[in-house]
Amino acid sequence: MSNPLAPGSLSGIRALVTGSSRGIGADTVSYLAGAGARVAINFRNKEARALKLAAKLEGEGAEVMTIGADLTDPDSIESLVEQIRAAYGELDILVLNASGGMESGMPEDYAMRLNRDAQVEFLSAMMPLLHRGSRIVFVTSHQAHFIKTVETMPEYLPVALSKRAGEDALRDLIPMLDDAGIEFVVVSGDMIEGTITATLLQRANPGAIEARKEAAGRLYNVSEFAAEIAAAAVEPIPENHTRYVGDVSDFLGA
Template sequence: MPEPLAPGTLTGKTAVVTGSSRGIGADTVRSLARAGADVVINYRNKAPRAQKLANEVREQGVEALVVGADLTDAASLESMFTSVKETFGTIDILVLNASGGMESGMAEDYALTLNRDAQLATLDAAAPLLGAGSRVVFVTSHQAHFIRTTPTMPEYEPVALSKRAGEDALRERIPALTEKGIEFVVVSGDMIEGTITATLLERTNPGALSARREDAGKLYNVAEFAAEIAQAAVEAIPENNERIVGDVSGFTA
């Protein structure tokens, strides 16, 4: 696990983390706030949990804005970033963490809508608040990042393909972002212990988590992976704009 960001590293900076009322997003907010960043906590339908997180990080002496928004809805996105602008003015770090596609009762194209279209829409909505020196971080999984060359579990394949489509679409924006002095990095991790996705995969494919853990030698937990995301928000951009977290010996580039 990387060293936590030193207190004060991000003082005066504002970070937006989508899908951050729980799990990896919430721990990413904690890591960034401990480093001094003011934070925007985005949730879809868990307001009390988001408010509880905001109260927790405010004890670090930072500001926290809680904004409910459905990233697949244009009006909801516009309202979210209007609130961000009114509160903070600009954004220094945008973490595109929200994802899904394994939920029950959703439309057939929901995974692609959320994991590709909504990621682009979120970036576009945030763009007027991003300036030279700001950074966009896209969070993904090895199962999605390497899906073009390494098959994954059938239960996860539609999500993996949609997240890779989102990554590809965002990468097409790199030249335009670079022209504005905005940096972009992908953070890819293996199956993460304790996440909703891992739980759902284990439910539909019993033994999947333990098998992957055995193959990899170690799986990161939520806090460990969130610390990597926080580091990705400040460290130099790696080769090919990607930060690969954990073992990849079972994946073909």
């Protein structure tokens, strides 16, 4: 998919995308960098992929950096903040893309720890680097955003509940962010074909993706959804601070 942002339109902009060594985060980084932004690629344990992405973007003339950090580890977050401060001074765009909860071998509370607690703690740590006019983008799914009113697959329930809890906790900060002149928008998308989550869901519940595609008419792929996230970082914020990507009629009862 072509970049939704015009070349040079983000010249001078400094951005960080969490969980961006692969998938949606990596494509979001690519769009932002392609528009001229200086972008930090964050990874937890996929350093090789992050370095490969950085080399590709640098070869295209972009200015990028890679930062390894586990958002559930306070020391790791502190190190990331200091690296951003040293390289950029401040941030103009912060995309909260990193999430999880379906990984095997994790503690029972891992989804809530990552998708709610870590998001709030990370934003709190990043606040000194944000300024009036900065934009925060929180990435979620329809299945999580609407979990209070629409059931989801049992396999996804812990993620959906924790993602919605994270969204609610961040939304509670909007008055404080408004006072600081910092903009906040949620990007909610349907199931995205080609993501790790979709693959795990399909493995646990064969036919789930096909069923959702049939119900929705179509599903966005990774690059299409990333393009919407990149656009959300610069376009006017919709009503209720929420940008919906894909059909929501099933979730709204239409």
